[in-house]
Amino acid sequence: MATVDYRSLAGDILQGVGGERNIASATHCATRLRLKLRDDSKADQAAIEKLPGVITVMKAGGQFQVVIGNNVPTVYAELGKITKLTDDDAGSDEPVAHGNLFNRFIDLISSIFSPVIWPLAAAGLLKAFLSMATQFGWLDPASQTNVILAATADAIFYFLPVFLAVTAAKRFRTNQFTSMAIGGALVYPSIVALAAQAEPVNFAGIPVVMMNYTSSVLPIIVAVWLQGYVERFLTRVLPSAIRNFTTPLLTLLVMVPLVLMTVGPVTTFASQGLSAGINAAFTFAPWLAGAVMGGFWQVFVLFGLHWGLVPGMLNELSTQGYSLLMGPLVAAVLSQAAATLAVLFRTRNKARRTVAGPAALSGFLAGITEPAIYGVNLPLKKPFYFGIAGGVVGGAIAAAGGSGATSFVFASLLALPAYASVGSFALQLIGTAVAVVIAFTLTFIFGPREEAAAAGADAGTSVPEAVSVAPAAALAVPASSAVPATAAGTAATTVAGIVDIVAPVAGSAVALADVQDKVFASGAMGKGLGIIPADGHIYSPITGTIKAAMKTGHAFGIKSEDGVEVLVHIGIDTVQLQGRGFEAAVTRGEQVRAGDLLAVVDLDVVTEAGYDTTTLVMVTNTAQLGSVEPVAGGTLAHGDTAITVRV
Incomplete structure (x- = not known):
């Protein structure tokens, strides 16, 4: 093979x-x-x-x-x-996270945004063209045509939490329609109205600090992540007769108020503190405030902290006719667009270039940076950092000159006239140019080159990368030697070349030839046995490394240091359940000991769906080993020797 x-x-x-x-x-x-x-x-x-x-x-x-x-x-x-047949969640393995916590966070955000990058880029491009059309008088801003086209361009950004609910649901293996309902509640008109009103808001007598969740990113991702825990808990404890409708009902009742009462206050208080600090800095050190705003505005947007600064901008416009807080934003936005433009010229990845072109254009002309940040800069990391660097310097220069905006506009090239009459417009232009040059140059020289063969997932394409799936021996499971007993009291041991593979679950042993699947029964996948499980807790039969962990939670491949490769397959044809009733406890790349929990399965769900619960334990590299001898039959306790292997 x-x-x-x-x-x-x-x-x-x-x-x-x-x-x-x-x-x-x-x-x-x-x-x-x-x-x-x-x-x-x-x-x-x-x-x-x-x-x-x-x-x-x-x-x-x-x-x-x-x-x-x-x-x-x-x-x-x-x-x-x-072909265009495959997708990113059709049973492939969960990618293994690497790097520090911040890098894993970036990878998470990038993977969730990846499927919506193309619509975001298209909408951003349309918004850029509309800005040009209204700026140059080609289209009347008050016309109904502009209203319809503006809604077309703005909808995906306004309802972004709903779109991200779908992709986050795939990432965290939750019910995507329940996730969409949570996202929809966050941007529901009456909730948006509550965030805008001055009166206190409460839920069942509990004060709620509201924020505007339109266009937000992290609240829905956190909500869907927590939703997964709630759904899995409810799936385990609720009777099967009422589970299907009660699980989403209780999930919605828990998650929507929980997000409003936790994410809102945390984000609001943090953004208010940030706003106070930056406003104070504008008083005694405008260049410092400009550096913070110019460099980290896009980071504030990522975490939803910018909403605490927007009221300050609007207040400045209403009381003095201009906003100094908005002065450094042109450098902040255009530096990220410039970094994206540099990626367009530097990368050899065709898919990445296809995203970078329209993303850079929408950033420069319309101030829409979501496609640039989430489709290009953030996944590649360095361009995002270089964009921040350019924004720091450019924002400091603009703020030092007292630059400000006379209207609430999206910072972009087309919005520059709004900055012409406040402070030094020359320093605004210089600061913007410096920001663009720094971000573009650093990215072009030091940014990742990306080979053409790496076309991929980060660029929002639907083509999965070979490196993101299990390697050739993905489903094999080796057992290590001299394994100490686990907390459950089980062990897989190697003595004089003999490896004992233990039963992953208590139950009745079934000869492989009697299993109701002709492929497994034929022995084509290797020797082993079936176990009709007495409970739904499935443990590792051997010590080694998880080489494959299906997203659906129904199959695991483990490889030991001795070279024994074991497949644990929970039920027959249970992949059709698409994870319903299964909760995986491990992911690919983890080290496990014999007796460590692999998964919990609701046997009632499997049975009621019409599937056989027989759990298969097979040595998939049988032909490469000395001998593989499963037990003849009988009842096995969890941890009993099920297969004896001579390596």
């Missing part, structure tokens, strides 16, 4: 089933590529079975299933490179 060309295999399978047009959908589970064909008669099953790397082909559940084994994620990734 190691010599198989998976790119060629993906193309041969595609051809064998009648081409992309004959495939209605494509997913994969732990061992097989699952295709729904429009016309089964066009598929040459015999030819596909003869392909190197294909174990067998079967038709079940309305699917054309090509059994690949451990390397199915690699084949699926290659299929995604030559």
Whole structure:
């Protein structure tokens, strides 16, 4: 299998089933590529079975299933490179987080924004064209045509929490429609109105500090993350008869008030403190305040702290006719746009260039930086930092000259006339130019080059990267030697070349040949056994590294230091449940000991959905080992020896 060309295999399978047009959908589970064909008669099953790397082909559940084994994620990734069939959550493994906490945070934000980058870029570009049209008198700002076009351009930014609810739900494996309902509540007109009114707000007698959640980012992401814990808890404790409607009901009742009563106050108090500090700095050191505003305005927006500064800007405009707080914002915005422009010229990644072009244009002309930041600068990190650096210097220069805006405008090139009559317009232009030059130059010289082959996920494309899926031995699980007992009292041991693989769950042992899945029963995936589980707690049968952890929580691959590769597959065909009833306790890359919890499964959910709960434990690299001997049958306790392996 190691010599198989998976790119060629993906193309041969595609051809064998009648081409992309004959495939209605494509997913994969732990061992097989699952295709729904429009016309089964066009598929040459015999030819596909003869392909190197294909174990067998079967038709079940309305699917054309090509059994690949451990390397199915690699084949699926290659299929995604030559078709538009795959998506980023169809059973692929959760990416392993790397780096410090801040880098992981950036990676999280970037991955959640990735699917909506193209619509954001398109809307930003439209907004830039509308700004030009109204600025140069081509379109009457008061016309109904402009109202309709402005709504078209603004909607995705205004309702951004609802869009992010969908992508965050995929990331955190929550019910996306419940997530959308939470996001919708945050931007519901009456909630927006409560945030705008001066009167105190309370919920059931509890004071609520309101904020405006339109265009916000972090509140909905935090809400969906917490939603996942609430849903999984409710799934475990609620009776199955009422679970389907009670879980979203209780989740909404808990999450919406919780977000309003926690995120709102925290963000509001933080932004008020920030506003007070910056206003004070404008009094004794305008250049310092300008440096903070110019450098960190986009960071404030990211965390929702900018809402505390907006009232100050509006108050300045109403009382003195201009706002000094807005003076450094041109440098802040255009420096990020300049960094994005530098990426456009520097990167070899075609997908990234495609995003960077319109994103830079919308930043320069309309002051819309979401596509630039979330689609380009933030995922690449360095351009974002260089944009901050340019903003710091440019903002300090603009504020030192007393620059300010005479109207509430989006900071952009087209908005520069609003800054012409306050303070030194020359220093505003100089500061802006310096910010642009610094951000562009640093990014162009020191920014990531990105190779063309790395086209990808961060650029908002739908093509999954091969590196984001499990490697060739993804579903194999090795066992380490001399394993100490776990807290549960179980152990997998190696003595004189013998490795004991323990039962991951208590229950009745079933010979692999009697399992109700012909692929597993045939032994094509390796030797092992089935266990009809007595409870829903599934533990690791061996000590090693998690090489594969399906998002659906139904299958795990573990590899030991001894080279033993084990697949734990909870239930038969349970990938169809799409994670319902499953809660994974580990992710890919984690080290586990024999007896550590892998997952919790609600057996009632599986049974009521019509699926077999038999849990399979298989040594997937049987052919490379001396011998693999499963127990003959009987009842096993969790931790009992289930398979004896000679390495």
